[in-house]
Amino acid sequence: MQITLNLNGTSHHLDVDPRTTLLDALRHHLGLTGTKKGCDHGQCGSCTVLMDGRRVNACLTLACMVEDRDITTIEGIGTPGHLSPLQQQFLDHDGFQCGYCTPGQICSAAGMLEEIAAGWPSHASESLDGPFELSHAEIAERMSGNLCRCAAYTNIVAAIRQAAQGDNRREDAA
Amino acid sequence: MTRHLRVDGPNHDDRLDHMAQGVIGQPLNRLEGPLKVAGRATYAAEARPRNLAYGVLVQAAIPAGKVLEIGDAPGALAVIRDKRMVRFAAQGMARKAPKSGPDGIDYMGQAIALVVADTFEAARHAAQNLSVRYAREDVPVNPEDVTPELPPKKQSKTGDLDKAMQEAAFSVDQVWHTPSQMAAAMEPHAAIAEWDGDRVTIRAGLQMLSSNKEQMADALGIRPDKLRLLAPYVGGGFGSKLGINAESVAAAIAAQKLGRPVQVSMTRQQVFDLAHRRSETRQRIRLACDADGTLTGLGHEALVSNLPDDGFSEPVTQATPFTYQAAHRQVVHAIARIHRSCAGSVRAPGEAVGVTVFECAMDELAEAAGIDPVDLRLRNIPEAEPVTGRPFSSHKLTEALQEGAKLFGWSDRRPAKERLEGEWYIGIGMASAVRVNQLVESRARVTLVQDGSAIVETDMTDIGTGTYTILGQLAAEMLGLPADRVEVKLGDTQFPPAAGSGGSFGAASSGNSVFLACEEIRRQIAKAIGCDEGDLTLQDGMARAGNVSKSLSEVVEGTITGEGHLEPGKTEKSHRQATWGSHWAEVAVNRWTGEVRVRRMMGVFACGRVLNEKTARSQCLGGMTFGIGIALTEAMEHDRRDGHAVSRDLAEYHIPCHADVPPLEVHFLQERDAYVGPLQAKGLGELGICGAGAAVLNAIYNACGVRVRELPATPDKIIAGLDP
Ligand code: FES
Numbered sequence: 001m002q003i004t005l006n007l008n009g010t011s012h013h014l015d016v017d018p019r020t021t022l023l024d025a026l027r028h029h030l031g032l033t034g035t036k037k038g039c040d041h042g043q044c045g046s047c048t049v050l051m052d053g054r055r056v057n058a059c060l061t062l063a064c065m066v067e068d069r070d071i072t073t074i075e076g077i078g079t080p081g082h083l084s085p086l087q088q089q090f091l092d093h094d095g096f097q098c099g100y101c102t103p104g105q106i107c108s109a110a111g112m113l114e115e116i117a118a119g120w121p122s123h124a125s126e127s128l129d130g131p132f133e134l135s136h137a138e139i140a141e142r143m144s145g146n147l148c149r150c151a152a153y154t155n156i157v158a159a160i161r162q163a164a165q166g167d168n169r170r171e172d173a174a
Numbered sequence: 175m176t177r178h179l180r181v182d183g184p185n186h187d188d189r190l191d192h193m194a195q196g197v198i199g200q201p202l203n204r205l206e207g208p209l210k211v212a213g214r215a216t217y218a219a220e221a222r223p224r225n226l227a228y229g230v231l232v233q234a235a236i237p238a239g240k241v242l243e244i245g246d247a248p249g250a251l252a253v254i255r256d257k258r259m260v261r262f263a264a265q266g267m268a269r270k271a272p273k274s275g276p277d278g279i280d281y282m283g284q285a286i287a288l289v290v291a292d293t294f295e296a297a298r299h300a301a302q303n304l305s306v307r308y309a310r311e312d313v314p315v316n317p318e319d320v321t322p323e324l325p326p327k328k329q330s331k332t333g334d335l336d337k338a339m340q341e342a343a344f345s346v347d348q349v350w351h352t353p354s355q356m357a358a359a360m361e362p363h364a365a366i367a368e369w370d371g372d373r374v375t376i377r378a379g380l381q382m383l384s385s386n387k388e389q390m391a392d393a394l395g396i397r398p399d400k401l402r403l404l405a406p407y408v409g410g411g412f413g414s415k416l417g418i419n420a421e422s423v424a425a426a427i428a429a430q431k432l433g434r435p436v437q438v439s440m441t442r443q444q445v446f447d448l449a450h451r452r453s454e455t456r457q458r459i460r461l462a463c464d465a466d467g468t469l470t471g472l473g474h475e476a477l478v479s480n481l482p483d484d485g486f487s488e489p490v491t492q493a494t495p496f497t498y499q500a501a502h503r504q505v506v507h508a509i510a511r512i513h514r515s516c517a518g519s520v521r522a523p524g525e526a527v528g529v530t531v532f533e534c535a536m537d538e539l540a541e542a543a544g545i546d547p548v549d550l551r552l553r554n555i556p557e558a559e560p561v562t563g564r565p566f567s568s569h570k571l572t573e574a575l576q577e578g579a580k581l582f583g584w585s586d587r588r589p590a591k592e593r594l595e596g597e598w599y600i601g602i603g604m605a606s607a608v609r610v611n612q613l614v615e616s617r618a619r620v621t622l623v624q625d626g627s628a629i630v631e632t633d634m635t636d637i638g639t640g641t642y643t644i645l646g647q648l649a650a651e652m653l654g655l656p657a658d659r660v661e662v663k664l665g666d667t668q669f670p671p672a673a674g675s676g677g678s679f680g681a682a683s684s685g686n687s688v689f690l691a692c693e694e695i696r697r698q699i700a701k702a703i704g705c706d707e708g709d710l711t712l713q714d715g716m717a718r719a720g721n722v723s724k725s726l727s728e729v730v731e732g733t734i735t736g737e738g739h740l741e742p743g744k745t746e747k748s749h750r751q752a753t754w755g756s757h758w759a760e761v762a763v764n765r766w767t768g769e770v771r772v773r774r775m776m777g778v779f780a781c782g783r784v785l786n787e788k789t790a791r792s793q794c795l796g797g798m799t800f801g802i803g804i805a806l807t808e809a810m811e812h813d814r815r816d817g818h819a820v821s822r823d824l825a826e827y828h829i830p831c832h833a834d835v836p837p838l839e840v841h842f843l844q845e846r847d848a849y850v851g852p853l854q855a856k857g858l859g860e861l862g863i864c865g866a867g868a869a870v871l872n873a874i875y876n877a878c879g880v881r882v883r884e885l886p887a888t889p890d891k892i893i894a895g896l897d898p
């Protein structure tokens with residue numbers, strides 16, 4: 001079927017099988033392989049993208065259902081030459097090893113910080129109304145849908161915290 | 175020119191310490207990091223050749239027997255069944271293909287066919303609806319249902335352990351069980367194969383390209399020089415990508431038959447069935463000590479399993495012969511031949527579960543003898559390897575224990591069940607960390623260019639290990655270049671064959687080959703300048719010797735290329751090589767629900783020279799987190815009727831998530847091991863896991879007084895031991 005996807009600010013016309021997930025539309029049809037497939041079942045968060053600013057699992061989303069939405073993938077967040085502050089902090093804090101879960105972690109972190117800004121509480125929050133301190137527990141709870149088998153967790157939380165504090169100073173510039 | 179070294183003796187030169195650039199060891203960001211955080215690093219399934227077809231593997235629904243007939247697949251291009259398709263993955267460093275012939279079935283879930291279609295959706299649909307007729311055989315699937323093999327070479331006995339146990343002032347004699355565990359790397363196994371005449375290029379998730387090439391050539395029945403493997407980025411391995419597996423062989427066969435490129439990605443569930451599992455283990459530990467805590471006897475009896483004709487068996491007792499002294503010793507290694515999926519290497523095969531259980535037993539002995547657990551260990555560290563008398567290449571366990579105790583605040587430890595905060599019992603625990611060390615033959619080529627840049631080429635892989643970065647740093651240090659002037663090319667069998675990523679030997683083995691290649695280049699520069707290589711100082715693109723100072727562009731005409739070739743040698747046998755450390759954990763155990771939260775965790779590690787402090791630390795974080803999983807959550811359960819993996823995805827097999835892991839702390843001890851090549855560096859990828867789970871389990875006991883010997887320590891098992 002013919003569909004149109006609004007991706008990273010650009011419209012793309014595609015002819016896909018109706019069973020095609022957003023994840024496979026990105027990876028197989030558009031060659032945007034930055035969004036990863038770790039499980040295809042909504043269990044790992046590797047495929048996290050932003051849909052109208054909210055994080056979703058692209059593997060649980062059919063491509064044909066998101067035609068009128070704005071999708072942001074890791075490719076829309078920054079490029080190797082122009083990293084976003086969040087990406088830069090992941091790099092500086094070594095918030096990854098193999099890098100496979102990383103685009104999902106970064107998209108998820110971006111969406112998560114928006115959720116906090118919008119006043120959404122989490123299981124780890126002290127109160128339902130905020131304000132929410134960016135404690136380790138708060139960030140870890142909200143990021144728990146993104147698995148990392150290399151287990152860069154300690155560094156990911158540090159990276160997110162520093163990015164959120166707007167301190168984008170580069171440590172140990174390479 | 176190739177500079178070759180066999181590591182036959184010690185090297186006390188500390189050459190890297192005397193280089194001038196000052197980049198080795200520095201916590202530099204990863205070279206390929208910008209690509210990874212921007213989603214531009216392309217993994218196995220991420221090449222997009224034209225006219226790509228998609229294949230989906232079909233799996234056996236019986237535990238053993240034969241495929242009699244396979245139905246049609248409407249909508250598909252082909253159903254591939256070929257006697258070259260492999261039944262399970264090759265073991266790490268195997269030189270031949272694993273067992274092939276998909277019509278015979280050795281375990282439930284084995285790949286028996288590949289369905290290929292123009293789209294992934296069509297291939298998946300056809301594969302799921304394929305009808306298969308089988309002839310089923312009855313086979314054993316549970317380790318306790320068979321009489322295990324006891325290979326004579328794997329048993330050992332010194333003195334009389336039974337007697338030592340009878341005469342001991344204090345003793346422990348207990349049995350532990352660990353379940354099957356999975357590497358579960360985040361990138362599922364995948365491959366894209368494309369033929370050009372009689373040559374094939376396969377892009378896949380693989381850890382050890384040089385041996386993978388031999389395995390694949392053997393599997394396909396072609397000459398190795400007709401085959402090129404690519405693995406520039408690998409989304410984690412942890413052992414699961416050591417050998418070629420069903421997806422890459424099937425992709426190559428399908429691409430050959432259809433005359434177009436074919437991609438095969440395993441589903442997450444297929445990864446759990448087809449990648450090697452860490453065998454479940456049954457471990458009996460016997461410990462005997464005298465009144466002051468000196469061990470008089472120790473025994474470690476392991477029962478593991480694997481398929482009938484596979485050569486691998488989880489080396490559970492690998493570190494037992496040399497970790498602690500005791501006059502009376504016994505090691506038993508039994509293998510049950512059963513039809514569960516193939517067992518193989520998962521991060522730190524042997525020690526990951528062997529040291530973990532042994533260190534739990536040590537905690538029980540300390541408790542029985544009324545001795546502090548740290549003291550018990552300190553009292554039993556041998557001077558040399560017990561029984562053989564071989565010297566250690568370097569030994570840092572004492573320091574790791576003492577340093578760790580100080581840093582963690584061990585002296586605040588209270589007896590079991592004394593700290594209650596609200597509804598949480600709080601406790602701390604510790605364990606020793608130990609892992610055997612080895613080098614593996616490795617080659618690399620380094621090219622120094624007139625403009626003051628350099629290129630490193632080797633078929634080594636970076637599976638998250640930091641290999642791109644450390645090899646770049648090494649070349650930069652040796653050639654006196656800023657780190658960003660070195661380009662590192664890995665993961666392509668067109669480059670010189672390397673050790674590959676496995677067994678913690680990757681960094682030291684490939685690093686030494688790069689070091690040697692750079693020494694060769696230095697020799698040529700020295701010759702051009704007219705000095706001894708030893709008198710040459712290279713820094714910031716300048717070459718200096720005596721009062722001569724020239725820029726590299728004056729010395730180098732075009733390029734200078736050097737090759738390095740490292741081989742392990744006599745020190746492998748003459749010295750017991752190992753890495754050492756200590757693990758520390760603080761947990762909270764809920765007195766009503768039995769839930770365990772790890773509140774604090776710390777590791778102290780000695781691994782020889784640290785090549786990049788940032789990436790080295792990350793390796794340890796990963797290992798320690800695996801330890802949390804082993805202790806608390808990870809179990810691949812098997813159906814007792816047919817052996818199939820029941821918990822076969824990430825919703826059922828629980829790897830630690832963000833909320834399970836507190837901010838982890840890592841400390842390195844300064845060490846230069848002279849017996850492991852001129853780099854003086856040892857392996858680190860696995861040490862962090864060895865014993866980590868024991869620190870958590872021992873902390874659980876200290877918190878709430880419950881010993882869980884059936885891992886993992888899930889709440890049901892803890893509640894069963896808590897007071898009502
Ligand atoms: S691939 Fe979508 S959650 Fe795992």
Ligand code: FES
Pocket residue numbers: 095096097098099100101102147148149150151152360409410638
């Ligand atoms: S970096 Fe490898 S899985 Fe997260």
